[in-house]
Amino acid sequence: MKSTRNEPIEESVAGSVDRHTPLGLTDADVLHMYRTMLLARAFDDRASILFTQGKIPFTVTGHGHEAAQVGAAKCLTPGRDWVLPYYRDIGVVLMLGMTVREIMLAEFGKAADPNSGGRQMPKHWGCRRLKIMSQSSPVATQLPHACGLAWAMRVNKEPGVVWVSFGDGVASKGDFHEGLNFAGIHKLPVIFFCENNYYAISVPFSKQSPVERVSDRAAAYGMPGVSVDGNDVFEVYQATREAVERALAGEGPTLIEARTYRIVPHTSNDDDRRYRSRDEVEMWKQKDPIRRMAVYLKGVGLLDDEKDARLRAEVEAEVREAAAWAEAQPDPDPATVGRFVYAEEGSDGVGR
Amino acid sequence: MKSTRNEPIEESVAGSVDRHTPLGLTDADVLHMYRTMLLARAFDDRASILFTQGKIPFTVTGHGHEAAQVGAAKCLTPGRDWVLPYYRDIGVVLMLGMTVREIMLAEFGKAADPNSGGRQMPKHWGCRRLKIMSQSSPVATQLPHACGLAWAMRVNKEPGVVWVSFGDGVASKGDFHEGLNFAGIHKLPVIFFCENNYYAISVPFSKQSPVERVSDRAAAYGMPGVSVDGNDVFEVYQATREAVERALAGEGPTLIEARTYRIVPHTSNDDDRRYRSRDEVEMWKQKDPIRRMAVYLKGVGLLDDEKDARLRAEVEAEVREAAAWAEAQPDPDPATVGRFVYAEEGSDGVGR
């Protein structure tokens, strides 16, 4: 497992060596992964346009994180594993089966948004059907939740793992420490997945961390820590699969750091020119994980320009259609603003 | 620096090799250190008696931690360094210059108690004169305070270090993580001193920590971590002195773990038979740091039975006298209960 900074695309994926078959991934798998990366990107591009058009008040996107998200989520089993993705993780929830229309409902804060019915900002995931636990905005709180879910699975003898993701900024927080500590003590089947994009909004990693890698912190919790090139979907897949296997085998948690870059501002409210150079951003755009995946797929003969163009047109159409559809869906009814502060009489009670 | 469990006394201190002179400690120094250890112990024995007699409602003691405390405090410079000792650290505050009478005032919660005027439980240290920052009961909060003090010293170009102590239980808390992280990032002159007695009340170290040593966590914060035999005053002294030197040289913080044992219950409210065997406690009583120090001093010819008895009688008398004196001092005036919620008009204002 490499733990250095990402290499330029040319070096790491050029050529035509088949990397996916040895990992047990079929051609269909990798094409689906690629398509999901494209879909995530197309969605986020569309969301940014909707924001610019003034159709939605806010958005946050995963631009640049797609390989990390799709590579990791490919290792999860929807319906078996509990998943606690963070606000950039559109690639994760797409892989788990949340539909583009569903996500678009959240973007508009519509009544039918399965995540929160328009009560939370977009990309604040949550969906019992997919075992995606509802996420808040305060960061790091979800790490202890992941431990509690893992405890319940252990006690209830339910198979599976808990996968929880977060940014590099989160590694500074108390709840990060308390969560990893508990998981380490009890060897819980939790995969802690950090998408290190080197910034917490504007604060560079060097001002957040005294150590070079987030994974350097794993040893303090008696668990393995691995750093991977987060723009390389196969490195991420391999590390996550190994972590899932360890967890399922009862060997406990793993901390994975996927080193990547957010190639756009923090959110639609942010102006990243204040805190980082255009050169730096450009340099990382050259390492765009989607381009890298395309180069790979072409190298191994699974993709050509025409097919690529078709796929891109497809996802673009899907996203446009979903946006138009979602925009036309009913807004939340103001009369519902007071509902579900507490469970309502006749609801299905405890646990819901 | 050894990082194994404490050895039985016989092996580690028998013989007559001079260990203190090479460390730069004079004979007077080590005799003073020994006397302070005796004084701390005598004080705590007396406090326990006062509790049993119903003269004070509560006490918490440092029984067994004396070598760790005195060895560390010997490296500090009163009036220069900021010190944030925790509730077991009677040995530390005695070394810094808090008097037995002053500490006894706190034991009775008397009006003249310099720590809190009877507002806090005993052993909740605080004394501006000695640069001992006021401590609360909630644990771990003091670690970020230590960082803030170090920041102020740096900005104000004041020489010195910040020394902050805590138990093994504290290493589980969010504030531990946030404090060490900040100190590591900015290479602040803070010495994090953990007195690991293997229990947080009843919870054994194995249920608190996935790693064998508290010092194993230092690497996550980019700082050196050392574990020492906390019952060996010279090991503690040496490690602390090195940490002070590093801090003064601008090389940043150190995490020191002094491995020791609380040979009495947690506090006067606790019954430790519920959670640990008498054999275990007996085993550690054999390693009593005071006995070890006495054996050493006798070995190098600085102490004989007669002098030892005289010293013990002296400290015993001092403590008894202080108890009698303190008991007779005025209680806090109930009319003062509302004072100093905020600064009062005409007080010396900001910073006080």
Add this chain to the structure above:
Amino acid sequence: MAVKNILESVRATLFEEMRRDPRVMILGEDVGRHGGVFNATQGLLDEFGEDRVVDTPLAESSIVGIAIGAAVGGLLPIAEIQFADFIHPAVDQIINEAAKLRYRSNNDFGCPIVIRVPYGGGITGGLYHSQSVEALFFSTPGLKIVAPTTPADVKGLLRAAIADPDPVIFLEHKASYRTIKGEYPEGDYIIPIGGADIKRAGTDVTVVSYGMTMHYAWEAADALAQEEGIEVELIDLRTLLPLDRETIIESVKKTGKLLIAHEDNLTGGVGAEVAATVAEHALMYLDAPIRRIAAPDIPATPYHPALERAMLPSKQQIKEAIRELARY
């Protein structure tokens, strides 16, 4: 019926509930091998094992956070915070997570956790082993706060809290643990959360209280009835949130006089909301200004008993206030 003190009632109810429902689990500092620093969980580890009785590290934020996750995973966790004074690191998990989980997920997720919190002064605990923390959580919709005062109420409300689909803070007054004794109802006894209890009916003055102060008010009321013929209607809130406004309003409509007494400090306390409720909904029934008795606005109970006594509301204070109101 057996007689138990508050502590015994807590413990007995925990045993019953854990036997009844295998989903119930306990977690917190020293709750296992030690049995809790107040002995509330003694014996549970032996009977229910390490899966269901968890000695956690010293880390309150994660204690509540783990409970939340375990609840979503299908268990019914009871988290113990060793002293109310140490609940503050868990405030984010309680207020931003537990209390908002149902609302933010539009009812897709609930958070059936109980947080047991020994609180209150009068035990020479000093500034950090005596705090009342109800005001800290009282402005948090989504939470329920329960503060029972008798062994029977403890059983009935603890069972209701465990059965509740939403997060409940269960306040146990430390000074009552061994001093307050009473009947412990057998079997399926349960008290719905949300209802105040009229501990004593009366016509002259309404007294609203909870916690240890309720017991002082009760003694004061009994004494005044006997000695001076003043008949107090004593309302034990029992549930602080959601507040049972109706019972308070109805009583004040009858008596025209209101005294609120609690140990938490005055400003921003539960008493303020009680007073405001009456000033909004029964103002024209009031024959006298509303009175509040509370701790003074100081950070917490100081350690020395002389200071502690000067701080805590007393039976005598309550008696005088009732008398003044009755005569108004």
Add this chain to the structure above:
Amino acid sequence: MAVKNILESVRATLFEEMRRDPRVMILGEDVGRHGGVFNATQGLLDEFGEDRVVDTPLAESSIVGIAIGAAVGGLLPIAEIQFADFIHPAVDQIINEAAKLRYRSNNDFGCPIVIRVPYGGGITGGLYHSQSVEALFFSTPGLKIVAPTTPADVKGLLRAAIADPDPVIFLEHKASYRTIKGEYPEGDYIIPIGGADIKRAGTDVTVVSYGMTMHYAWEAADALAQEEGIEVELIDLRTLLPLDRETIIESVKKTGKLLIAHEDNLTGGVGAEVAATVAEHALMYLDAPIRRIAAPDIPATPYHPALERAMLPSKQQIKEAIRELARY
């Protein structure tokens, strides 16, 4: 005099104070290179350097904890919490440490820190970028809480907060940042903490408010005076803690009618204490039940604008309540 909006007033005051006193420092997330997510600290790093403008890790408990230590070490730290919604992890440091340091040390130590907190809804921030957190701290003796509403008040009170020897929570309503403009006083302008401000004198109804809601109340009052001749006495609390009870009581003694309006939710809000104070100390002057307008008791402002509007108190609501009170 220059005209500035709230945000510009905050920034200008920070510049002035940092120039005036080298002990003043700023710390928080994104306050340095970025200049703050609301731009409140833009330019400070360039002028004052990294010693005095510190980009911290994402860790609120330590942001406040470090500020406390730095204050004891002789600096005057201003900690920024990026959004009020993220202050909860720092509650232990604020309530148990900062607010109790002077009391617990019997005046040996003080804690002169300021915690700047952008708060409030109306900016489509959803459940976690819209919260009002004043009730969370309002029951904490040892703390001061300030919530200025005009650019002049911002300057005067921010200077007072920095000069204050005790910890001050300085609430800045996000919806006011760019919408509220006014004169920015030059020079040594300072407003003592602890005093409410009568923004409008009147004889018919007393309205007590603060924050954005105060502006809605102000508009409502002006409109009612013009349209219907109802003269409102509008009290802007400005300081929430310690509460200026006298100004409120005096006003109610004059008008006999009281409306309290705030954006925080009803139960346990600052309005409850205001109502209780009047019900205790001016009850017999009241000619009508006290009215409170507040957000409903839901966890926070939902994201969709339709839901957000349904939640936040409006000028229209306030107007109607005043009218009803005036006619009572």
